[in-house]
Amino acid sequence: MGRTSRKRRSTLATRMTIASAALLLGGGGLVAVNVYASAHEDSAEGQGAGSGTQTQQTQQVATIDCPDVGTQLSDVPDGARDEVDGELATLDSQVTQAYQRLAASRDAAARDPRFVQNSILDPLKKNRSAILDRIRLEMERRGGQAPDGMNDMAECTAQPPKDQPPQEQPGGDGSQPSPSSSSGDGGQQPGNGGQQPGNGGQAGNGPVAADFADITKVQPNVQKPRNGRGASTGTFTTRCGVNDNKKFNTDNIIVAPGVANGAHHLHDYVGNQDNDAFSSNDDLANADTSCRNQKDRSTYYWPVLRVQDGSQDFDADKDGGGKEGNVGKILQAEKAQIKFVGNPRGKVVAMPRFLRIITGDAKAFTNGTANANAHWSCTGFEDRQLTDKYPLCPDGSKVVRSFAFQSCWDGQNIDSANHRTHVAFADGNGNCPANFKAIPQLTMRLVYDVQAPTIENGQVKNPFAVDGFPEQLHKPITDHDDFINVFDDAEMKRVANCLNRGDRCS
Template identity: 30%
Template sequence: MHTRTARVAMAVAAVVASGALTATFVSSGGKGSADAATELNQYVPIEQVRPTVKDPAPGARASKGSFTVDCGTNGNGKFSPDNPVAQPGIRNGAEHVHDFVGNLAITANSSNADLDASGTTCRNGDKSSYFWPVVRIDKSVRSGAEAQRALAATTPRVTCPSVRDRLPAVPAKAKRAVDLRLAELDRGYAAANERMAAGKGRIDARLNTAVLADLRQQRARLIKGISGSIAAAGGGRTSGMVSLVECDTDYDGMHAAMRHTAASVKAGLAANPQVRCPAVRDKLPGVPAQALDEVNRNLAELDRQVSEANERLITTRGQGGKNFVDNAILGPLKAKRTAVLDRIAIAISRNAARPQGLEVLAGCTVTGQAPPQSGATPAPSAPAALPDPQGPNLELPNNTGGIVRPASVLIEYRGNATSKVVAMPKFLRALTGDAKPTSRGPANARATWSCSGFADRLADKYPICPPGSQVQRVQDFPGCWDGRNIDSTNHRDHLAFADPGTGACKQGFVAIPQLRITVSYDLSRDVQTRGQYALDSFPEEDHNPFSDHNDFVNVNSDRQMQKIAACINKGKSCR
């Protein structure tokens, strides 16, 4: 039997002491025992998994219907290492590749207006974005010791979304107050990384949790203050700023010490590029009150242009020659941006000094080219650039092998056992599972793995299915909403899972259509028994099956979401 050495598996604290590498296993995190001889212990025959899945009995007011959406299986190849829900504004923030279906334009930087203007892969016009980590087949040998060595040389850090790059036009009267709070955000980021240095060479979930909690509290206060200063100076109510509060743990340093091997399986894919343009918002001076509305309209137009270009990169793949992207997408984009930047400068100049040098921000590139030059120093919270996915299999360090295209993707909106559902608000952000149960603790992680024909059981290990059965990932999203917010500081608190026994939402929350996504794969029995398929993951997770997760942005129209809720409440099965 072909075996591979154990991967770094559990929540591990590894320290270098007296020249020796020591590992302390804190929690299983889906990885089984600490004495893992080979990574085959991450795989389990589905027949050995205890049946635990049981839906609550529906009550008199239950909403028993379902609404199914067909968005395809990512046949157009929209792959990205961005995570627009958990890490908005952070390029390559996931450090692993996601399958995206639905919204064609979405990137880490997409605004709600950009999402609403996008095309979609969904047959009913649903512009929502649904995305999850890819599964790969890799028959090469991986060494868990290699990942341990990489960890031993790594100092963990935090990564935070840049607030500067996401601000609206800042009124001149608020500029000083906003700049002071931005500087305090930078100091908080630096102080957090000083604390994180205590975790060098190991993974300390308690330290990480404490640092992130303190930083979240500070950033929430400062970002709220920034929004208040802008509003008080006549800049209007800012939106979406709460999404920028949460920071994340960062073990990017492991990448430098990990191999980037070519896979023995070729999926015949080409890298999915993204448009990259210099930030504009943080280069503007304080904007006169008379120009605020016009400048904000033009900033939104810049965003829309980039999203439109990103969508064109998807829909025109394979067209034209080697210069097609430059001539048909980047060239026209530069001309459009030049015109908008000039309009911004003119609007400001009517009541203040004209800003100089905005024209140098017009040129954009695509991933894989040299980054656009803005002439500015990156914000202190900006993460170091990670490598873009490489080659025909979109490989990243330690995430190698051929990507397996799902055989099917079933997207269902379901009801509630105790009550009728209300429509989800447009632009609701949701996630399920946890991409980092090792470095953040397993509290939010969920067992997702199963096989077709075994709907009564879910595993936190990779399943080995009987002949004729498909490997499946069954990912349930929270089905209860706080009735007010489309996001929260940690991207979780505005939603909640229903009580597993009764199906009821907790006090203060209402039932919404509960999203379930089932991703199915046709994998050979040999690949399963040899442990040759695995999830893309963050470096410290090292393909932990318990790090499976799924993300969602609702871009259904209000009318469509009302239709979904009505179908479910009437007990029908709709498409």
């Protein structure tokens, strides 16, 4: 199904392209770097700026860690939000370009311990400072006030690798290869499944062997709250397919409206068929949908999963794809199950139309786990979930990605400045925060038929990985999912009533 309208690129997006081009930090494809950091750690990994040391500025730098400005902007005047969102997207582009320069400059970093600081981090700080100044001025012009300490968020740090596995030279003597021993073709070498020895991932930016875990060795860890007397125990299932229409883009209408390639990675879409960075609410309301229920024009989208088997897909030379380290064959989910469930403590109210919810954090590797909500498992083992590891499934078992969205709403807003604070998770007993209302909880389950990668001598061959920002190193903890409610109002009330009555509806 095609789009119902064609929209011009906004002047904001054009200005943003010019602004991001001002930080020209390297060209060409990504080159392999040493990336052995493990996600979900409580050390300096994933912390904010200001913790860097001189010893980190070497060829052993794994990635760049920048404060996530957007999460701190919880109170942006309505009239400033479009401009601010655009500037935040420019910050993302700057970090991506800086990481690309880092990946392409390992030899220079090996020769000069100050190279990363002088040639990458200092120019990045200067460019970020200019954007932060523009954000502050735009907020003040509209009667708002920037948060204290925003100037400090210009500084980024270089993060070192952790848990480096042994590397084996082609000669098999077990010695460490020099930092300059990789090929210049984005980490792809013939005859080894597209893997770059010792660096992880087909594009040299992950994943690594430490990012995988045998699901059969994980203890059951799923706990659900008990239903109270007034619980809303029903379910409502909507069937929207698995993206057979091959609707992809690297936009993010929620976080970066009006900005092409605002996500820097490719999304699968089901449901609404007119979802790109320039879609208005009216566009969404009038679009076609892949859902059987034509009263559900909601948009459901998530980063694609790829297998890095040495092959390339249609976006190998495109922004958000191979140009930004997202490489390999795109996997289509075998199942994409979408279900709304109730609240264990009481009744739910209907979601407002055009409510936007993001669950998980695409930057959780560097941001830390505050907003992380990744769940990885295997069919037959779904009583055990992994957050910071991809599952190695046994024969006959398939990879499962699952999501449980925020189920409490502030009762007023369909979005918030940081796209977080208008919704919240219920606590462990199912209670919403004060002044929040329980709404139908969106749950999703994606099933993939993908062969388990093999791990030999600390190296992973033919891994699968979720698309993401290149500096996030394809870590499993960065998995996330996005939703905009475009149910017909009457139909959404039917969803809520179904849950409240305890029925099973579709």
